């Protein structure tokens with residue numbers, strides 16, 4: 308067998324105990340056909356084999372992000388100014404000003420997460436005065452973590468928020484002494500107000516969404532990501548909002564492998580969504596680049612904990628167990644893997660009660676299922692997850708919010 | 722305990738998608754602002770990498786197909802611009818790929834390997850912020866942002882300031898005050914995480 312591609316002279320990290328420190332790999336038809344030292348692997352070389360000298364560099368397996376919102380992120384990537392890693396607010400505001408200057412009407416400038424004021428030397432967020440001065444005409448929408456969005460007056464005009472606009476439940480529109488919106492909108496604690504306001508902005512055309520998704524994948528490739536599992540997302544409708552990624556797969560233009568979970572968009576009618584998908588979507592349909600992966604991370608809205616640090620932790624409603632049971636029973640009966648957003652140990656205890664009850668009647672029997680986040684899970688519940696064959700997907704959100712919390716607790720402790 | 726665990730970011734609306742920032746967090750226990758939040762539960766670099774490769778593969782039931790460099794598995798790998806296993810903690814979050822291969826094809830190449838790069842795709846629309854800043858601000862897009870910016874706006878470059886600020890410098894030292902002066906109840910995980918919470922699914 309002759310290789311399409313050989314990489315040699317590398318420091319290749321493999322988890323395989325038999326080949327912990329190899330230097331070369333041979334690849335054919337998208338698979339490794341040999342992993343070993345330079346001389347073994349070179350035996351797979353033919354005249355047409357492409358051969359690359361790795362120059363003794365470190366090589367690791369492709370990175371796989373098991374919880375990301377790539378599909379939605381890709382549709383918006385080219386629209387968003389990113390402040391990730393920008394070291395000062397002065398830099399961030401200069402970037403904002405430059406982007407405002409080149410953004411045509413009626414487009415907005417939006418900064419949607421990925422930053423916190425604690426990365427800035429000034430250790431503060433921009434003020435409403437600052438963004439109004441920078442952008443008198445162009446709508447500016449800046450999302451801060453889960454808790455607030457800072458909008459300039461042009462953005463308030465674009466979304467039509469006035470003195471008479473009521474805030475949705477769990478959300479707040481900050482008002483001045485005349486009752487006019489100031490531009491600050493706050494999750495108290497329901498983040499719906501933030502995302503529904505963002506959703507009022509213009510989107511990219513389909514062609515530009517294709518382009519945007521390709522550039523987002525390239526950006527992920529820049530950090531070594533080769534696979535992801537997409538956790539769905541609010542306002543991310545199946546199959547409409549999956550057309551772009553589907554077309555890219557058909558054209559063989561995906562550069563990241565995507566497994567996707569289906570996320571219900573219908574509060575109180577979640578069961579109908581899943582019933583419909585079980586009828587119309589074949590489990591694991593697709594191919595090795597783009598593949599269905601079951602249900603979640605939203606299974607029923609009553610099981611979703613909308614907390615942020617400004618608010619006490621609300622208990623999940625009493626009807627949660629009954630609603631969750633109905634949906635999970637359906638999924639288990641149809642052998643659909645599922646994932647569930649679960650932050651607090653208190654919620655996890657209740658979710659596990661539901662799963663164990665179902666398991667008594669319809670054994671999970673190796674059906675893979677996932678808790679997402681699970682940041683406060685205790686040992687006992689980890690044992691229960693293990694007994695039911697579940698897995699836990701962890702993320703690094705605290706790396707972005709830690710100081711916020713610390714400032715709050717530090718002050719309290721003092 | 723052998724519960725499967727997968728690494729991830731929950732990007733893009735709160736966290737960044739940069740996996741090396743996550744691995745820095747898992748192995749060093751510091752926030753992006755430099756605050757030390759935990760110490761005892763730091764993972765080894767190998768374990769953090771394993772969560773983000775082999776660990777994650779379980780979550781789509783593809784653990785036999787991907788997550789390792791092994792005969793018969795998908796030819797997905799990354800050549801790093803620096804050696805993850807032999808660099809200082811602070812350098813972990815600066816890691817980028819110099820060569821990324823998916824399904825046996827080169828999808829990204831930079832630095833010493835840039836001659837293997839796939840053709841550039843123009844960024845649309847032309848006013849897109851991506852056209853100037855092109856993603857997470859680190860080494861590889863810095864220079865081009867500086868050049869594009871000076872062409873586009875004929876103003877002093879903001880990225881030159883970003884550049885002078887990457888690495889250990891006065892800017893990052895500021896954050897240590899917060900760590901010194903605070904009393905994080907890291908043993909009370911309930912309060913610790915619970916105070917922050919999450920609603921990522923919401924969008």
Ligand SMILES: [Zn+2]
Nearest residue numbers: 648679921922
């Ligand atoms: Zn979630």
Ligand SMILES: [Zn+2]
Nearest residue numbers: 886890892893
């Ligand atoms: Zn700095």
Ligand SMILES: [Zn+2]
Nearest residue numbers: 538731921922
């Ligand atoms: Zn999520």
